[in-house]
Amino acid sequence: MSTEVRELRAEIRHWRRGRATARLVDVLSDAYVALLAVAMFGSALVNVVLNVRRAAGAACVAAGCLEARTVLPWVTGVAGVVLVLALARLFGPVFVSPAVDSWLMTAPVDRGSVLRPRLLGAVGIALVGGGLVAAGASAVAAFPGAALLSFTFSAALLSAVAVCLAALSQSAGGVVARLLTWVLVAAVWGGLLVLALGRAPVADPPVGSPAWVTGVLVAAALTLALLALAVRRLPRLRRRDVAAGGALAPGVSGALASLDLALAFDVVVAHRWTGHGSVRPRRGGPSGAAALVWLDLTRVRRSPQTVLLLVAAVVVPYATETAGGGRVVVLVAALTGFLTGLPLLTGVRALTRTPSIARAMPFPAATTRMATLAVPAGLLAAYGLATAGALDGSLGVDPGHAVVFGVVVGAAALAAATRWVTGRPPDYSKPLVTTPAGAVPTNLYGSAARGFDVLVLTTAPVLISPTGKGAVISLLFSLGVLGYLVGRE
Numbered sequence: 426m427s428t429e430v431r432e433l434r435a436e437i438r439h440w441r442r443g444r445a446t447a448r449l450v451d452v453l454s455d456a457y458v459a460l461l462a463v464a465m466f467g468s469a470l471v472n473v474v475l476n477v478r479r480a481a482g483a484a485c486v487a488a489g490c491l492e493a494r495t496v497l498p499w500v501t502g503v504a505g506v507v508l509v510l511a512l513a514r515l516f517g518p519v520f521v522s523p524a525v526d527s528w529l530m531t532a533p534v535d536r537g538s539v540l541r542p543r544l545l546g547a548v549g550i551a552l553v554g555g556g557l558v559a560a561g562a563s564a565v566a567a568f569p570g571a572a573l574l575s576f577t578f579s580a581a582l583l584s585a586v587a588v589c590l591a592a593l594s595q596s597a598g599g600v601v602a603r604l605l606t607w608v609l610v611a612a613v614w615g616g617l618l619v620l621a622l623g624r625a626p627v628a629d630p631p632v633g634s635p636a637w638v639t640g641v642l643v644a645a646a647l648t649l650a651l652l653a654l655a656v657r658r659l660p661r662l663r664r665r666d667v668a669a670g671g672a673l674a675p676g677v678s679g680a681l682a683s684l685d686l687a688l689a690f691d692v693v694v695a696h697r698w699t700g701h702g703s704v705r706p707r708r709g710g711p712s713g714a715a716a717l718v719w720l721d722l723t724r725v726r727r728s729p730q731t732v733l734l735l736v737a738a739v740v741v742p743y744a745t746e747t748a749g750g751g752r753v754v755v756l757v758a759a760l761t762g763f764l765t766g767l768p769l770l771t772g773v774r775a776l777t778r779t780p781s782i783a784r785a786m787p788f789p790a791a792t793t794r795m796a797t798l799a800v801p802a803g804l805l806a807a808y809g810l811a812t813a814g815a816l817d818g819s820l821g822v823d824p825g826h827a828v829v830f831g832v833v834v835g836a837a838a839l840a841a842a843t844r845w846v847t848g849r850p851p852d853y854s855k856p857l858v859t860t861p862a863g864a865v866p867t868n869l870y871g872s873a874a875r876g877f878d879v880l881v882l883t884t885a886p887v888l889i890s891p892t893g894k895g896a897v898i899s900l901l902f903s904l905g906v907l908g909y910l911v912g913r914e
Contacts (some may be wrong), residue, residue, distance in 0.1 A: 440492045442856075453693040471671050473531070479811060480713040493511070497562055497565065497566050498559065498562040498563040498565075498566045498568065498576060501558060501559070501561075501562035502555075502562060502563075502579075502580040502583075503556050503557045503578065503609055503612050505554070505558035505580060505584065506555060506580065506583045506609055507582050507609045507610055509551045509555055509584040509587050509588065510587040510588075510590075510591060510605060510606050510609065511606060511676060513547065513551070513587060513588045513591035513592075513874055514591055515670070515673070515693070515696075516608065516670035516673060516674060517547075517591075517595055517666075517667060517669070517670035518543075518544065518547040518588050518591050518592055518595070518670075518674075519540050519543050519544050519547070519590075519592055519595060519659065519662060519666075519667055519670075520543065520667050520668070520669070520670025520671040520674065521539070521540070521543070521667050521671045522671045522674075522675075523668070523671055523672060523675075524844050525671070526541065535690070536659070536660055536662070537656070537659045537660045540659045540662065540667065541656055541659060542657065544588075544592055544655060544659060545656075547588050547592075548585050548589065548652060551581075551584040551585050551587065551588045552581045552582075552585050553581075553838065554584065555580045555581045555582035555583065555584025555585075556577045556580060556584075558580070559576055559577045559579075559581070560573065560576075560578030565575045578641065579640075579641055579644065582641070582644045582645060582648050583644065584729060585648050585652070586647060586648050586651060587605065587609075589648065589651035589652050589654075589655045589771075590605055590651065592653050592655040592658075592659075593651065593654065593658065594885075595662060595667075600702060614737050614740065620739050635831075644780075664687065669696065669699075671804070672696075673692065673693070673696045676689075676692040676696075677689050677692055677693070679694065680692055684869055684870060684872050684873045685848075685850055685851065685872050686845075686872070686873065686875075686893050687774065687845060687846060687848050687872075687875070688850065690767065691774065691778060692885070694771060707723045707726075708716055710838055712790060713788075713794040714793070714795075714907065715796070717772065717796035717799075718796050718797075718799045718800060719791065719795050720772065721772050721797060721799070721800035721801070722800060724771065725769070725800065728768070731768040731769055732769075732804065733806075734765050734768070735762070735765045735766060735769070735804060735808055736763075736808075737904065738761045738762070738765040738808070739808060739811045739812060741758070741761045742754050742757055742758035742761065742812045742815040742816070743756060743812075743814065743815045745757045745758075745815070745819075746815040746816075746818055746819045748886070751819055752819065752820065752821075752887070752888050752891055753888075754816060754819035754820075755816065755819075755820070755833070755834060755884055755887050755888060755891075756817055756880075756881075756884050758809075758812045758815065758816070758834045758835050758838075759837040759838050759841070759880055759883070759884050760838075760880060761838075762808050762809065762812075762834060762835065762837075762838030762839075762842075763837075763838045763841040763842050763845070763876065763880055764803055765808075766801060766804070766805050766808070766838055766839070766842045767842055767845065767846065769800065769801040769804060769805075769842075770797075770798075770801050770842055770843065770845075770846045771828070772778065773794060773797045773798060773801075773846050773847060774846040774847075776790075776793060776797060777793065777846060777847045777848075777849075791912045794910075794911045795911055798843065798907075798911070801839065801842070802839055805835045805836075805838050805839045805842075806832065806835040806836075806839075807834070807835075808834075808835055808838070809831040809834040809835025809836070809838065810828060810831045810832065810835070811831070811832055812831055813827040813828050813830065813831035814827070816830045816831060816834070820887075820891040821891075822891070826893065827897075829893070829896050830887065830891075830896055832896075832900070833883075833884075833887055833896050833899045833900055833903070836881075836883070836899075836900055836903035836904070836907075837880060837883035837884050837899065837903050838880075839881075839903070839907065840879050840883055840902075840903040840906040840910075841876045841877070841880040841909050842876065842880045843906075843907060843910050843911075844875060844876050844906065845875055845876030845877040846873055846879075846911060847910050848875045850872075851866040851869045851872065855867060879906050881901045882902055882906070883899055883906065884899065885899075886898040886899040886902065887899050
């Protein structure tokens with residue numbers, strides 16, 4: 426062997442050692458940054474939770490407040506599992522990007538090695554997210570240390586089980602995941618109903634009982650078994666099963682990057698109806714502006730869960746009133762109506778996102794918006810009247826005046842929801858603001874607070890002065906906002 430070949434091989438070995446050392450340094454530096462970030466943000470989060478726990482323990486002395494603290498972790502834990510399952514159903518939970526879908530999912534090869542990291546990543550996120558939510562709620566509820574750890578571990582396992590069930594039912598149309606979602610939603614609603622009735626016969630998790638320990642062990646074994654079964658069934662997933670979530674993720678991330686929550690809502694609604702396939706056409710109906718009202722009624726018939734969600738949300742103000750919320754019940758009732766009433770305003774949203782539809786109508790744009798607001802206004806008014814029973818006790822007024830405040834709640838929720846769905850996208854043709862992230866439109870950051878600003882404006886008079894004058898001023902604010910939003914071009 427010549428001297429040149431030996432020198433070349435020595436240089437290659439030296440280059441390989443240097444490359445391996447550089448990779449190790451990069452991995453160690455990334456791990457150091459990750460651990461430092463976790464330590465900093467984790468310590469800050471723990472400090473906040475401990476301070477809230479201490480403040481809640483000092484301020485929460487009423488019987489209703491103590492009952493609310495007892496029910497809070499159970500309702501929050503189940504609600505966290507519902508959120509994890511809903512997100513898993515929305516995105517897959519196993520999905521691939523459009524690029525991977527175009528070249529890999531069409532090939533006759535085993536796709537398990539590509540889909541396996543995605544499933545394991547979704548399960549890991551569910552474990553961490555569900556555990557953190559449960560830990561925060563149980564810490565605020567003053568659970569003992571052993572009970573807090575046990576409750577957190579149980580909630581994390583349930584979140585992982587939810588993701589595994591969603592992955593197993595992904596190829597079957599999500600029937601199992603859909604049924605489990607409704608069961609868990611019913612459990613959350615039942616917990617709020619128990620609190621609203623003033624009966625909270627729950628306590629800390631029985632950590633030392635054999636039943637609880639057995640349940641935790643069975644849940645852990647079930648999680649591992651479901652995860653193994655889901656991993657084995659990954660190669661059976663078809664292209665259409667994993668492509669929908671991959672097409673949805675870029676749209677949602679782009680909408681959230683622009684802080685346009687209404688645009689993210691549009692993307693999710695379009696994704697839902699794309700997967701729905703087709704609907705049965707409805708013939709007949711009135712003419713003129715009443716045809717738009719008839720269209721909203723048809724939309725409600727096709728999606729009755731939107732009305733059921735609004736009916737079920739009535740229990741939230743009553744639960745807040747039982748917990749001793751006081752005047753805050755008005756804000757909570759209006760906020761709940763605002764959030765649950767958004768799916769009812771898809772017609773107004775379509776007119777806002779596609780102005781050509783409004784221009785094609787044979788009447789002014791204000792008439793078109795008023796017609797599309799008729800059904801949501803009636804339902805939100807009924808919701809506000811249904812919350813009157815919680816307002817009379819929290820505000821200390823008689824039932825007659827409580828009905829007026831119920832109308833205030835419905836009008837505030839409608840004004841806030843209308844403001845949210847009629848928001849305009851960021852306008853890059855206007856003067857921009859220089860930020861570290863680049864040039865930003867002036868209305869970009871304000872879009873994140875859209876709707877909530879009107880909610881605070883319309884409920885502030887009642888919160889400051891819970892009298893007849895305050896109710897009248899609040900109604901005038903709501904009507905003024907609605908008039909402006911309906912009439913503007």
